[in-house]
Amino acid sequence: MELNQKNWRKLLGLGMVLILFYWGLENHSLLGKTCSVLLGLIFPFILGGCMAFIVNVPMRGIEKLLFSAQTGKKRKMARGISLLLTFLLVISVIFVVAFLILPELGRSLGTLAETVPQFVSRTAAWAAEMTTKHPQISQWLSTLEINWSNILGQTAALIQSWLSAFLGSTLNIAAGVFSGVVTFFLAFVFSIYLLLDKEKLGGQVKMVLHAWVPRWADKILGVSGLAAKTFSSFLSGQCAEAIILGLLFFIAMTILRFPYALMISVLIAFTALIPLFGAFIGCFVGAFLILMVSPMKAFWFILLFLLIQQLEGNLIYPRVVGSSVGLPAIWVLVAVTLGGNTLGVAGMLLSIPLCSVLYTLFRQATKQRLKQFEEKTGEKGENAGG
Structure with a gap:
């Protein structure tokens, strides 16, 4: 490599990056606190966005x-x-x-x-009946040596610590x-x-990108547009899926004469906005409410929920949400599982549109490389490996 002025600048920039990386490793606690403070300052604007x-x-x-x-x-x-x-x-x-x-x-x-x-x-009453029928229980209890003053002292100290912790x-x-x-x-x-002012702000962002990173501006804008479209489609599909799930529960609970059919269906539809697993929150509350009326109906409601959940999770959700973001059903299940295991609820919400963007970009890059391969060899890309 010729050591001209341009290459010297590249080497200098690489050296600065390595120095900053080494400093970050040596001062990771300070770097973490600084990042935490900066994140706290800009968090309202991230949330607003x-x-x-x-x-x-x-x-x-x-x-x-x-x-x-x-x-x-x-x-x-x-x-x-x-x-x-x-x-x-x-x-x-x-x-x-x-x-x-x-x-x-x-x-x-x-x-x-x-x-x-x-x-x-x-x-x-049951305890009194048991001690009457089995006098040996009362005799055994009378032989126990219980230091009530010690128990009361420990209880008072425990309550005092709880109160101080509660006040704090x-x-x-x-x-x-x-x-x-x-x-x-x-x-x-x-x-x-x-x-x-979203149009005006969007125009300003485009001007800044074309002014400072002209080589990458079109790619950044293209990926950003794809991500915005995908996330919007995901939100629409998620809402449509929640409405379908709520209607399924309302119809089934009305036919089977379960109590609180409308209320539980609305609750399940609302909590189903969390991908795949959010409806379980509605199931827990719904089973608790039905349990107050009839324990047997609560049991049948749980079975009904598991049946509809299997139908929704393996058929409705991948097709409705997956088709809205252009992601095949199998990758929807993979994305939700991996996202939930890594980042919890936030991972479930972000994994599907993020995987859809990556899937679309990879598909476009693959088609482009196959096209280049066909132009060079004159063969079809799908037969190139055979």
């Missing part, structure tokens, strides 16, 4: 449906009205779900509180709640600005 991206999906549909013919200032007013309608729609869905679930859950907890004293009295955690929780409210407010305001 995520909120804007999610809200943009229904807002874009409302805007196309109601205001597609508007231009100029009317178009800008249509954007604000569409955003307001979208927020009202989201708030209405949350309100309906809470209105259907929370009252029934409260009544079930009240019923459970009423049954606890009866259970305690039955248990006490209460302060931490209050501070965390206040910080969370402030973060959410900043993110919400930032998302509104992004949604109202």
Whole structure:
């Protein structure tokens, strides 16, 4: 390699990267704290960007449906009205779900509180009956030497430690709640600005990329556009799948005359927004509510849930969500499994659209290389290996 000025710059840049990498390894704790502080500073804006991206999906549909013919200032007013309608729609869905679930859950907890004293009295009567029938039990209990003062002292110390820990955690929780409210407010305001001026901001990003990285600008914009389209399709498919699952449960529970059919179906549809495994949360709450009415029906409800879950997880979900993002059904299952095992719920939400983007890019690169191979050899790519 000729050591001209250009190559010297490359070597200098490589040396700087190696020095920074070595410094990072030697000062990993300081680097971690610095990254944590920086992440805390920009987290409201990251959250606001995520909120804007999610809200943009229904807002874009409302805007196309109601205001597609508007231009100029009317178009800008249509954007604000569409955003307001979208927020009202989201708030209405949350309100309906809470209105259907929370009252029934409260009544079930009240019923459970009423049954606890009866259970305690039955248990006490059973214990008295057992000691009457088996006097050796009472004799054995009387021979036990129990230091009640020591037990009371340890209990008092334990309660005191719990109270101090509770007070300390209460302060931490209050501070965390206040910080969370402030973060959410900043993110919400930032998302509104992004949604109202998304075309202008998008144009500015393109200008910056073409000005500073002209060689990579088109590739970055292409991948970003593909990722945005894929994530939007994933959100739409996820919502469609949740509605289908809720309808299946409502029809089956109505036919089989289960209690709380509408409420449990809405809850399962709402929690099913978490890919594949979110509906289990709705199953747990639904089984608990039905258990208060009839333990046998709760058992049959769990069997019904497992049956519909198998149908949804292996047939409906891969086809509805997989087709919306252009990912084959088998890779949807693989993506959700790997994402859930590595990053939990967040991994499930991100794995499918991320794998879809990688799958599309790999497919495009493969087709391009096959085309180049055909041009060089004059053979078909699919027969090249034979």
